[in-house]
Amino acid sequence: MVMLSLLPEPSMSWISSQKILNRRRLDKSSPGAATMRLGVIGGTGLINMDLTKRIADVGGEVIRTDDVHVDTPFGPVPLRCFSLEIQGVSHELIFLQRHHSSSGHGCPPHMINHKANITAMSQSNVDAVLSVCSVGAIASTFAPGKVGLAQQYIDFTGVATTFHDDESTFTSVTVPFDEEMNSVLEAVLRKVQNFDDGEILRYTYWLTQGPQFETVAEVDAIDRLGGEMVGMTMPREAKLARELTMAYAAVCISSNWAAGRDPADAGKALNHEDVSAQANDRLEPVWACIFAMLG
Structure with a gap:
């Protein structure tokens, strides 16, 4: 089992990024080393759920849980790390709360330090990152409660997001999400949601700046330009x-109809608490995806 260097109280330990790096660089072929180290980016509802029962349901156990702190060049990032054993095989889950903040009140979407978050995942040497998102549905086939995948995204916000501010580096995003991951995730989501092969599960995510929700006119324009779900x-x-x-890869929970798209009430106002509650009610398919990624 890969273990952390710990302070006296392991359940609330805070360790440096260097210790994280030392832990993650252990040879996976060594006895007891984790065979899968999965990073998961999500909300508090996912991270605070009782993992012990879910692991027991698939024939495993949580060996230890550690809250750790990674110091990145872009700022500090808290992570929650789980060492698991499932049917005799060791795994690690590294959870990151997307909206973490020092105040504890949650960082608004337009202020999230994405460079720090992704750097923390990279420094933890995860094998893959599974992002869990709640979205507003535009496509009629993506009714609230359904869980799907991001196939493409459209970002017309005009805000650059890059590690390359000082040199000319151009990255291809023709296929923006890992296709091997998406293939595994699609099969799982079809099974747990009882969908046949004809059900659409992959959608195009339209990025808005936030923190306001969109207007009806904006959603209509997004629809015409190819956006099928919207988020920030x-x-x-x-x-x-x-x-x-x-x-x-990104697993997307349809938490609400986008502005003007609710068939029962086109003028319905959007409410953040209702959106979050719907997303938290649909976490079971997400857990199925996580366990599938662990193999």
Whole structure:
């Protein structure tokens, strides 16, 4: 089992990025080393759920849980690390709360330090990053409650997101998400949601600047330009992960109809608490995706 260098209280330990690096660089072929080290970026609902029962349901156990702190060149990032054993095989889950903040009140979407977050994942030497997002649905086939995948994204915000501010480096994002991951995730989502092969599961994510929700006119324009779901965060992560050649995929929970798209009430106002509650109610398919990635 790969273990952390710990302070006296392991459940609340805070360690340096160098110790994280030392831990992650251990040879995976050594006895007891983790065979999969999965980074998961999500919200508090996912991170605070009881993992012990879920692991037990798949024949495993949580060996230890550690809260750690990574100091990156772009700022500090808190992570929650789980060492797991499932059917005799060791794994690690590294959770990152996307909206973490020093105040504890949650960072608004337009202020998230994506460079620090993705750097922390990279420094942890994860094998892949699974991003979990709640989105507003534009496509009629993506009704609230359905869980799908990001196939493409459109970012017309005009805000650059890159590690390359000082040199000319151009990264291809023709295929912005890891196709091997998406293939595994699609099969799982079809199974757990009882969808046949004809059900659409892959959508195009339209990035808005936020923190306001969109107007009806904006959603209509986004629809005409190819956006099928709308959100305020994920493509920035995807761009940075691609610059670092990290395997990255996004599981998207349809938490609400986008503005003007609710068939029952086209004028319905959007409410953040309702959006979050719907997303938290649909975490079971997400956990199925996480376990599938662990193999």
